[in-house]
Amino acid sequence: MINFDNSYARLPAHFYAKQTPVPVAKPEFFARNQDLAAEIGLGPIDVDDAAYFGGNKIPQGATPIAQAYSGHQFGGWSPQLGDGRAVLLGEIITPQGERRDVQLKGSGRTPFSRGGDGRAWLGPVMREYLVSEAMHALGVPTTRALAAVTTGETVVRDTPLPGAILTRVAASHIRVGTFQFFAARGDLDALGLLRDHVMERHYPDASDTVALYKAIIEKQAKLIAKWMSVGFIHGVMNTDNMSISGETIDYGPCAFMDDYQSGKVFSSIDRNGRYAYNRQADMGIWNLAQLGTALLPLMGEDTDAMIEVATAALHEFPDIFQTEWDRLFLRKIGIDDAQDGDKDRVVAFLKILEQTGSDFSNSFAALATDTPETLLPRSSEMTTWLSDWRDRVTDPVTVLQATNPAVIPRNHQIEAAIQAGVQGDFKPFDVLGRVLGTPFEFAETNQEFAIAPNKEQEVTQTFCGT
Ligand code: AMP
Numbered sequence: 001m002i003n004f005d006n007s008y009a010r011l012p013a014h015f016y017a018k019q020t021p022v023p024v025a026k027p028e029f030f031a032r033n034q035d036l037a038a039e040i041g042l043g044p045i046d047v048d049d050a051a052y053f054g055g056n057k058i059p060q061g062a063t064p065i066a067q068a069y070s071g072h073q074f075g076g077w078s079p080q081l082g083d084g085r086a087v088l089l090g091e092i093i094t095p096q097g098e099r100r101d102v103q104l105k106g107s108g109r110t111p112f113s114r115g116g117d118g119r120a121w122l123g124p125v126m127r128e129y130l131v132s133e134a135m136h137a138l139g140v141p142t143t144r145a146l147a148a149v150t151t152g153e154t155v156v157r158d159t160p161l162p163g164a165i166l167t168r169v170a171a172s173h174i175r176v177g178t179f180q181f182f183a184a185r186g187d188l189d190a191l192g193l194l195r196d197h198v199m200e201r202h203y204p205d206a207s208d209t210v211a212l213y214k215a216i217i218e219k220q221a222k223l224i225a226k227w228m229s230v231g232f233i234h235g236v237m238n239t240d241n242m243s244i245s246g247e248t249i250d251y252g253p254c255a256f257m258d259d260y261q262s263g264k265v266f267s268s269i270d271r272n273g274r275y276a277y278n279r280q281a282d283m284g285i286w287n288l289a290q291l292g293t294a295l296l297p298l299m300g301e302d303t304d305a306m307i308e309v310a311t312a313a314l315h316e317f318p319d320i321f322q323t324e325w326d327r328l329f330l331r332k333i334g335i336d337d338a339q340d341g342d343k344d345r346v347v348a349f350l351k352i353l354e355q356t357g358s359d360f361s362n363s364f365a366a367l368a369t370d371t372p373e374t375l376l377p378r379s380s381e382m383t384t385w386l387s388d389w390r391d392r393v394t395d396p397v398t399v400l401q402a403t404n405p406a407v408i409p410r411n412h413q414i415e416a417a418i419q420a421g422v423q424g425d426f427k428p429f430d431v432l433g434r435v436l437g438t439p440f441e442f443a444e445t446n447q448e449f450a451i452a453p454n455k456e457q458e459v460t461q462t463f464c465g466t
Pocket residue numbers: 081082083084085086112113114115116117118119120236240241250252464466
């Protein structure tokens with residue numbers, strides 16, 4: 001590996017713990033993302049490189065660290081989190097001059113592991129690989145998956161399971177919880193250094209802390225609108241899982257909706273539906289309020305005045321979110337020149353989907369075909385909707401095929417790929433990954449993956465399964 005430059009490791013020592021990955025018995029690739037490797041300037045990943053991706057060898061120039069952070073988990077404050085099963089090898093500068101973190105996830109215990117074993121089992125590694133790469137292909141900002149290995153070791157969850165390590169690439173791994181970590185300790189020097197680091201790295205146009213806060217709010221509002229537009233439910237939007245750069249991060253219990261239910265929850269641990277599909281914007285605001293609180297001491301001397309400034313900035317979120325939501329969902333019905341009444345068309349369509357228990361993605365994809373009525377639920381409401389829509393929208397097929405994905409990462413298909421992977425068969429994983437790489441291809445060969453699950457196949461719950 002080449003070109004490491006570790007700006008985070010140059011920050012003061014209490015930002016992280018120096019930590020090398022704990023070697024594993026037998027690292028073997030089951031996935032290598034050669035396209036991403038080329039994109040970030042790594043060059044082809046060779047089979048013999050598995051030792052690096054399993055943490056048995058450290059690439060030259062890397063300074064492995066586990067990053068410190070805090071976070072609100074399901075609303076409750078956890079003062080001490082941090083990378084408990086991951087190490088940041090370092091940052092590489094891409095040929096485009098962009099800085100990218102390279103992190104091993106599942107790489108062994110760190111000082112932040114608390115009771116955990118620092119490991120990951122194969123299932124969540126496969127899930128994150130497939131879903132994060134699918135999100136990228138769908139045009140949603142996200143961390144990426146560079147490679148994944150099995151470790152040749154067993155990790156014990158409910159039962160013994162094969163261990164695995166994911167190599168994740170991100171603009172950075174700085175979270176809302178990273179700011180909270182220093183704010184909660186009253187460490188204003190560190191808070192200021194972190195702000196400067198983030199401004200230089202992610203928001204060079206922000207002139208001060210308030211401008212930075214506003215820029216982060218805008219990024220998150222637009223990101224969450226994008227999630228909504230593809231039916232994505234993050235599932236664990238804790239403040240330690242909200243990236244400052246505006247990328248989607250942490251694919252624990254995430255899921256794409258099959259049938260449209262506005263209040264859909266998948267995560268087994270989200271008992272109160274805190275992170276339900278239709279609550280994600282509100283939870284984004286909640287998290288950003290925590291960020292505002294953390295940044296407040298840097299905003300200015302007059303705390304009361306700054307609370308007003310920060311509050312006003314946060315109150316921009318709903319508008320930014322709604323404008324982006326409108327834009328994206330109007331495009332999903334083939335409209336990019338909004339007129340009065342268009343938004344009602346979107347809302348009405350969604351309502352019919354919810355009432356008829358129809359598949360979210362496939363119903364929108366149906367609009368991209370020549371004969372939507374043969375694919376959409378048969379109801380008098382839908383017939384009326386379609387005839388009104390046809391009057392409004394002319395020739396939507398081409399634009400809609402570039403907007404509404406034909407394939408999304410469906411839970412039942414991911415589960416099937418994982419089950420095969422546990423048996424040592426990675427063919428279903430490879431095939432699914434390939435199909436998800438071109439989600440807007442309405443090709444015959446992808447049809448199998450476009451089919452919504454039947455009742456027996458449907459996955460109704462996801463597990464963090466770390
Ligand atoms: P997450 O639910 O993935 O956001 O993780 C929350 C916290 O738990 C983070 O500090 C993780 O590093 C830590 N954690 C999760 N799984 C493990 C594990 N197997 N071993 C050690 N720490 C873990």
